[in-house]
Amino acid sequence: MTSGYVRPALRLMPSPTAESQQFWTGGRDGDLLICRCGACGRFFHPPSAACFRCRSTDVTPSPVSGRGRVAAYTVNHQPWLPGFDPPYVVAMIELADEPDVRVTSNVVGIGPDDVTIGLEVEVFFEQWDDLWIPLFRPAGGAS
Amino acid sequence: MKRVAIVGAGMTQFKEHFGLGIKELVPMAVSEMEASLDKGLDRAKIEAAWFGELTTSDGFPSGILADSCGLMDIPVTRIENACATGNDAVRNASYAVGAGVIDVALVVGADKVRESSARGTFWEWAGLTRDLAWDYPLGLVAPANFALHVARYLHESGATREHMAMVAVKNHRHALTNPKAQLRYEITIEQVLAAPTVVAPFGLLDCTPQSDGAAALLLVSEDVVDQYTDHPVWVRGTGLGLDRVMHQHKRDMTSFPPTVKASKAAYAMAGIGPGDVDVAEVHDCFSGVELISYEDLGFAEKFGAAALIESGATTIGGSIPVNPSGGLKAKGHPPGATGVAQCVELFEQLRGHSTNQVDGARIGLAHNIGGPTAVSAVTVLSNQKG
Numbered sequence: 001m002t003s004g005y006v007r008p009a010l011r012l013m014p015s016p017t018a019e020s021q022q023f024w025t026g027g028r029d030g031d032l033l034i035c036r037c038g039a040c041g042r043f044f045h046p047p048s049a050a051c052f053r054c055r056s057t058d059v060t061p062s063p064v065s066g067r068g069r070v071a072a073y074t075v076n077h078q079p080w081l082p083g084f085d086p087p088y089v090v091a092m093i094e095l096a097d098e099p100d101v102r103v104t105s106n107v108v109g110i111g112p113d114d115v116t117i118g119l120e121v122e123v124f125f126e127q128w129d130d131l132w133i134p135l136f137r138p139a140g141g142a143s
Numbered sequence: 144m145k146r147v148a149i150v151g152a153g154m155t156q157f158k159e160h161f162g163l164g165i166k167e168l169v170p171m172a173v174s175e176m177e178a179s180l181d182k183g184l185d186r187a188k189i190e191a192a193w194f195g196e197l198t199t200s201d202g203f204p205s206g207i208l209a210d211s212c213g214l215m216d217i218p219v220t221r222i223e224n225a226c227a228t229g230n231d232a233v234r235n236a237s238y239a240v241g242a243g244v245i246d247v248a249l250v251v252g253a254d255k256v257r258e259s260s261a262r263g264t265f266w267e268w269a270g271l272t273r274d275l276a277w278d279y280p281l282g283l284v285a286p287a288n289f290a291l292h293v294a295r296y297l298h299e300s301g302a303t304r305e306h307m308a309m310v311a312v313k314n315h316r317h318a319l320t321n322p323k324a325q326l327r328y329e330i331t332i333e334q335v336l337a338a339p340t341v342v343a344p345f346g347l348l349d350c351t352p353q354s355d356g357a358a359a360l361l362l363v364s365e366d367v368v369d370q371y372t373d374h375p376v377w378v379r380g381t382g383l384g385l386d387r388v389m390h391q392h393k394r395d396m397t398s399f400p401p402t403v404k405a406s407k408a409a410y411a412m413a414g415i416g417p418g419d420v421d422v423a424e425v426h427d428c429f430s431g432v433e434l435i436s437y438e439d440l441g442f443a444e445k446f447g448a449a450a451l452i453e454s455g456a457t458t459i460g461g462s463i464p465v466n467p468s469g470g471l472k473a474k475g476h477p478p479g480a481t482g483v484a485q486c487v488e489l490f491e492q493l494r495g496h497s498t499n500q501v502d503g504a505r506i507g508l509a510h511n512i513g514g515p516t517a518v519s520a521v522t523v524l525s526n527q528k529g
Contacts, residue, residue: 045391052392072298072396074290076282077340090282090342092291092390102391104283112343117298 002109002124002137010083011128019047022061027125027132033061034101043098066123067096067139068103075112087112093121093136109137144241146365146528148375151180152490154358154483157325157475159257163355165201166211169194169253172357172480173212179490180361181372186212189361190245192219195232195252196479208251226426226513227383227401228252229358229482230520233509234381236362246364252483253357256476286350286429288390288515290342293431295396297344302449304344307430308335309452311348311472314427317459318469320498323484325352325475335430349430354475358484365528376493379415379506380523382408388517397446399432399512401519402439406510410441413506413523417441420463420523421504422492424485426512427470437465440510440521459499467492467499478513485509486522493526 016024019035023046026033035047039056043064050057073091089112092102107115120139125132153175155168163171177184192214196204205219224231229252236248283291297303312332318324330348338346361371368375384404387393393400410416417440425440427433434448442463443451451457457465468474468488471481489507491497505526512519 046389072291072295074287074294075340075343076284076287077342080284081282084282087340088282090287090291092396100392100394104281104391106281117295 005108005137007126008084011133012081013128013131016131019049023047024131024133026061026063027127027134030125031063032066032123032134034064034095035059036062043095043101045101045103064095064097068093068121068136069096070107070115070117070119070121071102072117073107073115089115091115091136103134105134105136107136145243147237147240147362147378148365148368149360149378149486149490149524150363150368150371150375151176151184151361152359152487153177153179154323154480154487155356156323157354157356157477157480157484160255160355161257165196165199165204165253165255165357166207168255168355168357169208169251170211172253172359173249173251176359176361181374182370184361184371186214188247189214189217189249190247191217191239192249192251193222193232193236194219195222195228195250195483197223197225197228197254199255200258214249224513224520225518226428226478226481227511227518227520228479229485230381230509230511230522231383232483233360233378233486233522234383234520237378237381240362240364243364246367248362250360250362250483251357252480254477254479255355256353256478257355285515286345287342289429289432290345292396292435292516293429294344296431296435299397300446300449302434302446304336305332306434306449306452307344307349308332310427310430310433311335313452313458314466314470314472317467317499318473321469321474322498324469324473325354326469326473344431345429351428351471351476354477356475356477356480356484358480358487360483360486360490374494374526376490376524376526377528378522379525379529380409380411380413382406382412382521384408384519386517388514390516397435399435399439399516399519401517402436402510402512402521405519405521406440409508409521409523413525414529415506415523419506420508421506422467422489422501423463423465423508423510424468424488425465425470425510427466427472428476430472432512433465433470436510436512440508459501464501467497467501482509482511482520486524489524493524
């Protein structure tokens, strides 16, 4: 669990594709799965059938540490999304495994005013039916 | 390549035109453009049209332009390139005239954002350019995407929310004399800072309003320009630049590479540098985006935007006035019309009769960025053929 965080009443859910299915379900096994290119060895995100760097189609969702840092964040103060009450933090998380890869997600378990660029965070997963949404909380913040 | 000139320019007011659709706004702008022609216009001379338009509930865009303007015998091409649509329409028409395929081209831009409630608008509109699978469920609406960039920019550059507020204050002041502007009232830095937060670091007064409107230009080749005016404004340079839509791999969040690429191309084509620009209309959809664009366009060095706005250089009377029309911030932002309307303002500036005239302006630059930060279009205009 994550301190102070209450899961929203509703989340707009992604519609997984052939490429993204594993990203959205990796949390079942506790894994953040990021596409890695077998040819150039680099991670990239979002998943795709081909590496945007070297065009290889030898790409495989591969587990990463789930650790990262906040590269940038904003706090939504307006009720744009149904069931998703403001304020909440939308952030780009730069993955420790490859800082060029940044995952857009919510940072929770910390007051919006306490989030900073550079904050160390870790992934956790929120299950909604058969999907596991990767969210982030301050590193070591699990209780 | 033949030289291309703008010989006529007009636009509707930018505002909430709840009573008017695209099919009313487009002919209004075209009629005003026609009235601006020094030697008149025979519409039968128009050989092709390019229509910049993102989305409409009025129906098929190209057909609407042809039908509402009585231009049933020419080809009409719709341009959609996110918020860079307007200046990209100018670029495409310039290519056709410059190539010598046609001598007279109509460029129109129009959009109606206020078709639905404010909340619904952002949802529906932003959905056109956002990746629903990756960003939306997590709250990355279009303003939030720009907010991420500006938050990182403030973090690295040392610029503050006060500097962003200075942009909003300046552009509101510039709009006071512009009868086409949507928000014609002054605001203070204190008001900007105290306004309700939309997406941090943007308060309500850091954001463009939602607008309806249309704008039109007539582009002609140098071979026929004398038939239309003795005071043409030349399209000296155009450029279009792209970057990753997937911001996950945008390494430097403090710059918009599409703007750098588009402006370099336009400067090179025009044979000028940023220091030669006398007046600019810059895509200030959010106050901080104007700051970043100062640097991307070469008006300031890296992280020099705060000092530039502080110096007053970008105010009317300064060395490089930016957004004399009021910009997107105060003039308004119907996306397809925005870039075309920037060129309307520059047309008037370069002919010396803008409502907010920059003394002696000879070279003007128009800039759009969109998608939300994946495409930019830049146009360089001058009253000198060069």
